[in-house]
Amino acid sequence: MKVETYFTGADWVILALYFVLTMGIGFYFYRKSRSVEGFTAASRALPGWACGLSIFATYLSSISFLGLPGKSFGGNWNPFVFSLSIPVATWIAVKFFLPYYRRTGEVSAYAHLEHRFGTWARMYASFFYVLTQLARMGVVMYLMALPLSVLLGKDIRLIILVTGLSVTVYSFVGGIAAIIWADALQAIVLMVGAVACSAIMLFNMPEGPAQVFEIAAANDKFSLGSFGPSLTNATFWVVLVYGVVINLQNFGIDQSYIQRYIASKNTKEARKSIWLGGLLYLPVSAVFFFIGTQLYAYYQTHPEYMQEVRYTVAEQQLLRENVSESDAGFREMLDERAESVTISEMGDKVFPHFIGKQLPVGVTGLLIAAIFAAAMSTVSTSLNSSATLIATDWYQRFINKKSTEKQSMLAIYTATILWGLLGTGTALLLVNITSALDAWWTLAGIFGGGMLGLFLLGLISRRANSPIAAASVIMGLIVIAYMTLSPKIGALPDHLKSHLHSFLIPVFGTMVILVSGLLISRFVKRKA
Incomplete structure (x- = not known):
């Protein structure tokens, strides 16, 4: 049975409305983003709650949307310890990093490095940031399109092109203001979609909600990992320390976060944005890990669905190995490979399978819109922050130090289009490489x-x-x-x-x- 038969007309309407609304936000802010200050910092006039929702939406990419349930499905809640480290990193960012950025007012997060250590330090950080964001855009769009191409029954390249071009257009016309307000909308869609999916699953267990906890407890699915002193395994302490460093890097020096601090209308609102963005991720990530645990329990009680996922994974593995369905003996190879597919290998495929085949009409469209929302939020943020750095750290720093407002905006627009096209191209390359x-x-x-x-x-x-x-x-x-x-x-x-x-x-x-x-x-x- 093909998955696309489960994506109904109502689901397509919901998805289309989401795209129209997102693009509408971009064009609405066009007039307010035609200056460098407006495009890169939203004229420093946005409320903290909107910037906080934007930080949260950026943090929860489509990789997290599909990956977190996959981790707890295939393992346990050990990766959730990463989320537990966020309050520590958030407090440090509020206490030490935020005052500096608000005091200097620099749009570039890496201007501080030049003031302290010289031009090389700024260029070092800026260069690797923009290249990393380019790769990140490609990865996010590719990994988002991979399951959605199956769910929607559309070619993966078409999905990547639609997503990449849409994000580039509304980032180009609306600037950081459009991205932040679109992120706020996307954050709501993400949370509603996740909670709705969890509730549906919880109350559709054969023996009621308690069965989820019984199966999970019996299989140690809620474990946070070992509390031993080992440094060679992902123990509780190793993940916690790793989380503090990575989250401090995110909240303390990541250009996309710094722009939201600057876009807030005052320091109090900026502080609110950090706490809201950081602390909101903690319970929402718990919901996604719980969805993975629920999926494990659900598929244990529905082995026929588990077998379908095994065949889906096995087929994708064979296709990546250039084994075609038209090859002799393909069915036998598929049967043999499906039997050897492990629970961990099924992780990232289970949630898309559930979304496509088990959710009611309309809810499937909402969840697909949520996955698109997560991807578009991450990609648009990477795109805007990269364009900002290219203009401030490179164009205005080396090419045209006395650039006019018009020349600076031309540089920003050019960088936005170029990085949008390169990010989309990177995602398309990943289809085969x-x-x-x-x-x-x-x-x-x-x-x-x-x-x-x-x-x-x-x-x-x-x-x-x-x-x-x-x-x-x-x-x-x-x-x-x-x-x-x-x-x-x-x-x-x-x-x-x-x-x-x-x-x-x-x-x-x-x-x-x-x-x-x-x-x-x-x-x-x-x-x-």
């Missing part, structure tokens, strides 16, 4: 991993100067590169490889940069 992206993420993780440590060094130490900062970053990048690459080098003796869990790579990289910078600056005499 994924290994290149894996290599890029490895390199991006190495070279971009030093940004938080550099920021912290600049904020904490008054003695650290440019040479000390550069030396500290180099040492940190060496540690990050060693921890990242040594496990992958087969010829390297086992005792020379890093056996620490990969979550600890950004933790140790940040620590090395910060600690080495503090120590060097302590023993190096300042110039008289």
Whole structure:
């Protein structure tokens, strides 16, 4: 039975209305975004609650929307510990980072690095940020389109093109104001969709809601992981420390977040936006993890649906291996592969399968709109923040230092279109090529991993100067590169490889940069 038969006319109407509304928001703010200040900072006049909802919507990408349920379905609630670290990072951002950004008023998050350590520091952070966002846009659109192409019965390339072009258009015409208000709408759609799906599943268990908890408890599905001292496994403590560092990087130095702090009409509203965006993710992510647990219980009581998912996963695996349905013996290979598909391999496919086949008419459309909302929010944010940095950190800094308002806006518009097209193109390339992206993420993780440590060094130490900062970053990048690459080098003796869990790579990289910078600056005499 084909999945697209479950996407009815009512579902298409809901999805179409969502797209029309989103595009309408973009065009509504066109007149207010025709200046650099309006396009990049919304004239610094937005309420904190809208910016907070935008932060939340940006945080919860389509990867999270589909991935979080997949993690708890295939495993347990250990990844939820990442969410538990958000309040810590939020408090640090409110206490130390927010006052600085509001005081300076700089739109670029990386202007601080230039003030402290020179041009190289700003360019280093800005360069790897915009390249990382380019890859992120491609990944988000590709991973969003992958299940939706099956659910909607449409070609994956068409879905990527529609999403990429739509986001580029409303980001181009509406600027950051349109993105923030669209994000606020998308946040509501995300939450309503998630709660509706969870409620439907909970009350459709054969023996009632309690059956979910019985099955989950019997299979240790609510476990937060080991509380032991191991640094080689994803224990509670490893995930918690990793979460603090990554969330501090998000809330403290990520350009897309900083623009929302600047767009808020005053410091009080900006503080409200951080707390709302951070703390809202905590319960909503719990809902998504609970959906995964519910899915596990639901499919345990409906083994026929579980078998359908196994065949879906097996078919996708064979197609990726260039085994066509027209090949001789395809059915036998499919049957054999389906029997070997594990619960963890089914993780990301179960939620889309449930959305397409089990939800009532209308709710399916709402959930599909929510997945689109999550993707569009993330992509539009990456697009606007990248265009802002290209204009402020590169065009106005090196190409045209005395640019007029009109020239600066032309640079922003050009960067928006260019990065939108490149992001969409990246997603289209991923349809057939994924290994290149894996290599890029490895390199991006190495070279971009030093940004938080550099920021912290600049904020904490008054003695650290440019040479000390550069030396500290180099040492940190060496540690990050060693921890990242040594496990992958087969010829390297086992005792020379890093056996620490990969979550600890950004933790140790940040620590090395910060600690080495503090120590060097302590023993190096300042110039008289």
